[in-house]
Amino acid sequence: MFTKVLVANRGEIAVRVIxxxxxxxxxxxxxxxxxDRTARHVRxxxxxxxxxxxxxxxxxxxxxxxxxxxxxxxAEAIHPGYGFLAExxxxxxxxEEAGVVFIGPDSRTIALVGDKMEARxxxxxxxxxxxxxxxxxxxxxxxxVAEAERIGFPVMMKAAAGGGGKGMRIVxxxxxxxxxxxxxxxxxxxxxxxxxIYLEKLIENPRHVEFQIMADxxxxxxxxxxxxxxxxxxxxxxxxESPSVALTPSLRAKMGEAAVAAARASxxxxxxxxxxxxxxxxxxxxxxxxxxxxxxxxxxxLVTGIDLVREQLRVASGEKLSFTQLDVVNRGAAIECRICAxxxxxxxxxxxxxxxxxxxxxGPGVRVDSCIFMGYDVPIYYDPLISKLLTWGKTREEAIxxxxxxxxxxxxxxxxxxxxFHKAVMxxxxxxxxxxxTGFVDExxxxxxxxxxxxxxxxxxxxxxxxxxxxxxxxxxxxxDGSGGSGRSxxxxxxxxxxxxxxxxxxx
Ligand code: MV4
Numbered sequence: 001m002f003t004k005v006l007v008a009n010r011g012e013i014a015v016r017v018i019x020x021x022x023x024x025x026x027x028x029x030x031x032x033x034x035x036d037r038t039a040r041h042v043r044x045x046x047x048x049x050x051x052x053x054x055x056x057x058x059x060x061x062x063x064x065x066x067x068x069x070x071x072x073x074x075a076e077a078i079h080p081g082y083g084f085l086a087e088x089x090x091x092x093x094x095x096e097e098a099g100v101v102f103i104g105p106d107s108r109t110i111a112l113v114g115d116k117m118e119a120r121x122x123x124x125x126x127x128x129x130x131x132x133x134x135x136x137x138x139x140x141x142x143x144x145v146a147e148a149e150r151i152g153f154p155v156m157m158k159a160a161a162g163g164g165g166k167g168m169r170i171v172x173x174x175x176x177x178x179x180x181x182x183x184x185x186x187x188x189x190x191x192x193x194x195x196x197i198y199l200e201k202l203i204e205n206p207r208h209v210e211f212q213i214m215a216d217x218x219x220x221x222x223x224x225x226x227x228x229x230x231x232x233x234x235x236x237x238x239x240x241e242s243p244s245v246a247l248t249p250s251l252r253a254k255m256g257e258a259a260v261a262a263a264r265a266s267x268x269x270x271x272x273x274x275x276x277x278x279x280x281x282x283x284x285x286x287x288x289x290x291x292x293x294x295x296x297x298x299x300x301x302l303v304t305g306i307d308l309v310r311e312q313l314r315v316a317s318g319e320k321l322s323f324t325q326l327d328v329v330n331r332g333a334a335i336e337c338r339i340c341a342x343x344x345x346x347x348x349x350x351x352x353x354x355x356x357x358x359x360x361x362x363g364p365g366v367r368v369d370s371c372i373f374m375g376y377d378v379p380i381y382y383d384p385l386i387s388k389l390l391t392w393g394k395t396r397e398e399a400i401x402x403x404x405x406x407x408x409x410x411x412x413x414x415x416x417x418x419x420x421f422h423k424a425v426m427x428x429x430x431x432x433x434x435x436x437x438t439g440f441v442d443e444x445x446x447x448x449x450x451x452x453x454x455x456x457x458x459x460x461x462x463x464x465x466x467x468x469x470x471x472x473x474x475x476x477x478x479x480x481d482g483s484g485g486s487g488r489s490x491x492x493x494x495x496x497x498x499x500x501x502x503x504x505x506x507x508x
Pocket of ligand 1 (some may be wrong): 156161164165200201204232
């Protein structure tokens, strides 16, 4: 097993990984940007090193600096968390070439599953159901029309390099094809530097059900059951749960088998997720493989009792999985609510600032994975997810009741959060009855929010004002704590006596 691991991430997921390292007696190395000097993951780690300025491109995305740091401090492996470099095949390759273990699948598998068309081809060959269509990248207008007519309208136009709904367009008849192709191509080109597009049959109002998989380097592949992730808004998941009310035991077994086959077909190792769409007739279709530990992994940990990060570390170090498929017993029900620094009353607009006061929930069946504390200044540069609130119950009803209790205990003052939104979801009849699909939030729950999206210039202006504010606050803080501010150079651990606004911050 490793003796020292670098965590190439920030926020709650960095804290989560450091906790597993601590339990396993492995030394942890954190990295941080100037915006995260006093962040919780920095305080939790055994060592912490500054990487660069706040912008991710200058800090958490700096492949060479991060790999170089791992070598310099003697970390044998790097855990990428999710986001940032987690599914970057170049980063995995840079680790492989530097002799540092990347805790995830190998770079070729990451590249394969990152290309949606290649992944589809692989799954078709392995006999796994995929959405009809999508056999070739499309170029000419005639080709697009012919392919759409072959598949049959309505169709979904997608980017081969896609993900997160970028470059995706629904087209209901021939007249919409040209405009959709133009838009999808330009969106995909600027987002992924790859403008290949293809067509699939549209699955109307699908549910999104994903399976957790784990694979070691000894040929063992297991699945740990599903997570229902249909409660989402604009491709951002908001609530996840397991089990899915839409699955019967036999459908679960079939989909689990398909998930394991998908992992085998892509030579998958480590933790991953196989995403499926489920249509109205409960037919399932492979969508994609996410080559990372996901935000919602604790849902699976609560129903299986398996520590996924510990297993990731085991298999990355060459050990076998500590359990077999027969050992996986899913018990009870778990729900996760993503607590984001966003204003649900104002179209989920990002909310930044200082957590003036807070109280965290606890008690039976409650888990909080969070990175905030009193006095924490939520930076604008990163993902708004600040905390994940999970509950477990013997039944789904019990998990919901506990979630309502935990949400009512949770107090965060000074910033807006999605807590009120979650309270409303937990109360809604559709959610309680399990009657929902991926259209729930936009079409059923908050239909009147759809028309209130701020325009791009409006967002830019507000973001600029927030950045200016945050930089002023950063300056004030540095004058107050006497640390000398961002002029500090090199790989330095922040001082153990840092204060903010008179609060002594916790440090190990
Ligand atoms: C689809 C689909 C319907 N039909 N493909 C959205 C993200 C991307 N990874 C795939 N997505 C979808 N692909 C076909 N052929 C509907 C979605 C979709 C969706 C999928 C999962 C979770 C939430 C979603 C919300 C809207 C649309």
